Amino acid sequence: MINNKFGSVDHFLSENNLPFEDFFRFGLSVDCVIFGYHHGTLKVLLIQRGADPFKYQWAIPGDLVSPEEDLDSSAERILQHLTGLKDIYVEQFHTFGQRDRHPAGRVVTVGYFALVESEKYQPVASHWASDIGWFDIRNIPPLAFDHDDILAKGIEFLRKKVRTEPVVFNLLPPKFTLLDIQGLYEALLLEKFDKPNFRKKILSTGVLVPLDEVQTNVAHRPAKLFRFDQERYDTLKGNTINFEL
């Protein structure tokens, strides 16, 4: 049992006899893999570092967590700074804690991913990055730190997620066509789908509501617009809707 200024904390079974304080030496950061869907391609928002280490290299946006801050709040803060958006879809996916992952010391980072509607997003000027930009997930430059791993895990996580939950709608504007959804699934899963079958499948979930509205100014038959019905989804959820394709 270890006694210290925090009280008796036998929660810890560590065998090495470090002073208790030495266990409180970790830095904690949050990194956000931000996805967007633009013109038929799935993109990720990256920043270019303005200083060493990894100066001029691209990286996943992130920040140290303050000791006063919850993890989730920290992710929201970063996202708001970077995109100017509140209330976007955010979820934690994995924590990266390799001993040597950060040259500045022992920093463990919690990976979050976010889904933003491209139309709403306003690029935000920032003092901590020399540049910022969207990258096609099929063409990512080498990233700083272990951010390649983080990005890979983030994409993998989203691909799995999308098969069981209707999260893709967070990447689309409130009104969209069925082909918009199909294009998004195709960009994400790198796979082509049969149009009539995709349409049947996605409508059979019962969570899409047709609107009395169609596309305008298109050089072909205008497509009907739909919206995602969150409440309908919540009531149907018990029966496990399957978004598998």
Added chain:
Amino acid sequence: MINNKFGSVDHFLSENNLPFEDFFRFGLSVDCVIFGYHHGTLKVLLIQRGADPFKYQWAIPGDLVSPEEDLDSSAERILQHLTGLKDIYVEQFHTFGQRDRHPAGRVVTVGYFALVESEKYQPVASHWASDIGWFDIRNIPPLAFDHDDILAKGIEFLRKKVRTEPVVFNLLPPKFTLLDIQGLYEALLLEKFDKPNFRKKILSTGVLVPLDEVQTNVAHRPAKLFRFDQERYDTLKGNTINFEL
């Protein structure tokens, strides 16, 4: 940009002007939700705390991470101490970082889950816990800290995992009957399945190999024994086997 003894670290965009060192004040722990399958019920290994805080309350086994240690190594260390086992299935599932989750200070904990074969497990005497025991997942006592949340998330994670990957075999001995698997799925998902259909479904995955062996000393027709073929699974994996029931 922040300059300090670690060098120039503009990775961080924090706006409050805390000294850099103040960001390195986190404690980091690992908690392991250890699952076992005994006599038709799914169980979790818990320890009873021997001292304050939460004295005499049950908790998920865990420990502080040493600054010299990788996260995954830490989880393996805890598991080996507690069960005497190496090479068991371990996977990270979620990180819990609410500001007030630990009375001793700002401790963020990374949740892992492990699957152990009940036959192999040897209870290990420990100095940091006054008791240790398996609990049916349908009947868990109130737990210390935020361990109720951690356990709930761990179970949820395993339930999802089991639908896409053949992890359940890690809970069974190397040779098992088809009804063993069915019982395990039923205990995990709290649902009954039709025997003939379950059998067809699980055999259709192609990852089970029938052995030239049957049960002995049973008061009914002895069941054929099977083993899980990991290599076969790896080669079939591309075609996404579905373990959904």
Added chain:
DNA sequence: TCAAAAGTGTTCCGAATACACCCATGC
């Protein structure tokens, strides 16, 4: 012989697949 669980076969239905085809708009 009987209880208990192992194991097989068959029917039915709905969902996924693979197509061929028609429709509305801008230019």
Added chain:
DNA sequence: GCATGGGTGTATTCGGAACACTTTTGA
């Protein structure tokens, strides 16, 4: 008119659900 993408219908196949039935062992 014609290119372009929107949208519908159908025949076939495959897998899941439901359920009735036979087999093999110990006691």
